[in-house]
Amino acid sequence: MRLVEISEGKAKILVPDQREYEREGKFDPAWAPVFYNTRMVFNRDISVLAVSVISPKNIVDALSATGIRGIRYYLETTPPQTLVLNDLDKGAIELIKANSERNGVNALVTNRDANSLLFETSADYVDVDPFGTPSPFILSSIKATRNNGHVAYTATDLSPLEGKAKMSCKRKYDAENSKLSFSKEVGVRVLIGKIAREAAILEKAVIPEIAFYKDYYYRVILKVKRGAKRADECLNNLGFYSECNNCGFSYEGKERIDRCPKCGSPMKTAGPLWLGNLYNMDFLTRMKEELKTRSYLQNFSKLDYFISLLIKEGKYNQHYFNLEFLSSKLRLNIPPKRKILECLGDASETHFDPKGIKTSKNFQETLSCIKGLNDR
Ligand SMILES: C[S@@+](CC[C@H](N)C(=O)[O-])C[C@H]1O[C@@H](n2cnc3c(N)ncnc32)[C@H](O)[C@@H]1O
Known part of the structure; x- marks a missing residue:
């Protein structure tokens, strides 16, 4: 793999040379042996700001690729006492090691399946930045997040979350989702709704600090609190959105409704989803x-x-x-x-x-x- 050095934030890292993997003049980061996406710089920038507010003692970057995310947290916030950079891919591990060394970052680099790592570890801040949906990693990452700690997810699977791919939404988020006219917001709320329900299995509650949509992804950062009672209260924030395609009336509430209270037409529905605040x-x-x-x-x-x-x-x-x-x-x-x-x-x-x-x-x-x- 031919490598080139790039700068991002305060880090200077090696990434695969894009020119080697272009197809007919086009390039998709997924075509390179190790993933590095310049379109995610904003996501990492905003995460650096969030991590500096949280100031965690230990961080797990569970799906690291080049290591850029965790390396930036180390360089641009108060360095954590422990930083784990993990990836399943062996090529990624080589690069993570080289990049940590180049930047003077003291990290534990592990080559494990993220779920098996997360089920066996705990941290104040856990980052989950996968390809597509984070759903397969929600339970393990909530398990790994300590009481009053934070967990962050990126989701790039907009089709199910916004209700374009209904069955996929059912499979990945266990939610009904007919595309509503405010589907961009529905997406982030379906995602948090799923996270809240997974957290409840472990008798934990989640509280959003920041949740947003950008370009082609969602990013959410949540505080995690332990306790069955808190988990019950958290689930009280779940409900439904509905919209009438005839008169445009929209509804939000805990109960699902099928008929428009204004004109009696059938309503399109999304949920269960998060009705609570998106921001602290x-x-x-x-x-x-x-x-x-x-x-x-x-x-x-x-x-x-x-x-x-x-x-x-x-x-x-x-x-x-x-x-x-x-x-x-x-x-x-x-x-x-x-x-x-x-x-x-x-x-x-x-x-x-x-x-x-x-x-x-x-x-x-x-x-x-x-x-x-x-x-x-
Ligand atoms: C989207 S990339 C991560 C990008 C990186 N966080 C960043 O900010 O540049 C997803 C990474 O997850 C890794 N991966 C996929 N499945 C995994 C699994 N089950 N366990 C650990 N790593 C996995 C891939 O090898 C890939 O490097």
């Missing part, structure tokens, strides 16, 4: 503080904008309204988003979707704004 506002504010000391990050401005937007929209826990969808149901033009936000007053844009808004106002009040702006 204090955690987000501290992440923003951590960012201030990291002007070396190439994504500095994007991160600042993104975290600020999460802080703004975090005020509204209700799912977002898709303005294009609502306007089409009313057979009206979509007014400019800025005007709708002004009309609603208590509302925000959302990172989930440029066509979406978050608001404390209800369905009827939001429709009235769209109608009113069309009448002017």
Whole structure:
């Protein structure tokens, strides 16, 4: 394998030379013998900020590939007392060892199946960044996370999570999922819903610190607390979202409903999913503080904008309204988003979707704004 050196954050690491694996001028990181994806730099940047807020004593990066994620945690936050970098692939292990050494990172490098490792270890922070769905690793990673510790998941399988691949969603997340007009938010809530149910098996509760959608993946970082009672309370945050394809009415609640209470048409449903908060506002504010000391990050401005937007929209826990969808149901033009936000007053844009808004106002009040702006 021919290698090249790249810089990311404060790390300088060796990765497979992309040119050797291109096919007809195109490149997919999965075609190289060891996985390194430049499109995940933002994911790792934001995770560095979160890990610096958490300041864990020990970290397990269970699916490390080149080791970049764990190496960055070591270099860019207070170094943990122990760092485990693990991968099943032997080629990855060679690279993780070389990259740790190059960066002066003191890591325990292990070549194990992530599940067998996680069932036998424990840490304050566990990172699960797999190909596609994290579902096969949820139980073991929750088991490995100590009381009051944190666990992080990346999910790149948007089709099941957003409800495009219904059966796949049933298999991987044990949830029903008809694609709703605010499907980007549904996805992250289906994922957390599954994590909460797996945690409950182990009599543990999860509390989201940050949960977001970006480009082609979801990323969630959750606090884990032990206790059967806490697990029961956590499960109280599960419920359903439904939406009427006829009049556009949407519902969220603990009970599943089949008929639209407004027009009696059948509703499309997603769930069980997480209805609770997606963000810990204090955690987000501290992440923003951590960012201030990291002007070396190439994504500095994007991160600042993104975290600020999460802080703004975090005020509204209700799912977002898709303005294009609502306007089409009313057979009206979509007014400019800025005007709708002004009309609603208590509302925000959302990172989930440029066509979406978050608001404390209800369905009827939001429709009235769209109608009113069309009448002017
Ligand atoms: C998406 S890559 C990880 C990327 C890395 N975390 C990063 O930020 O660049 C997934 C990695 O998981 C490894 N892997 C797949 N199945 C595994 C398993 N069961 N146990 C441990 N590693 C596994 C693959 O070899 C691959 O290197």
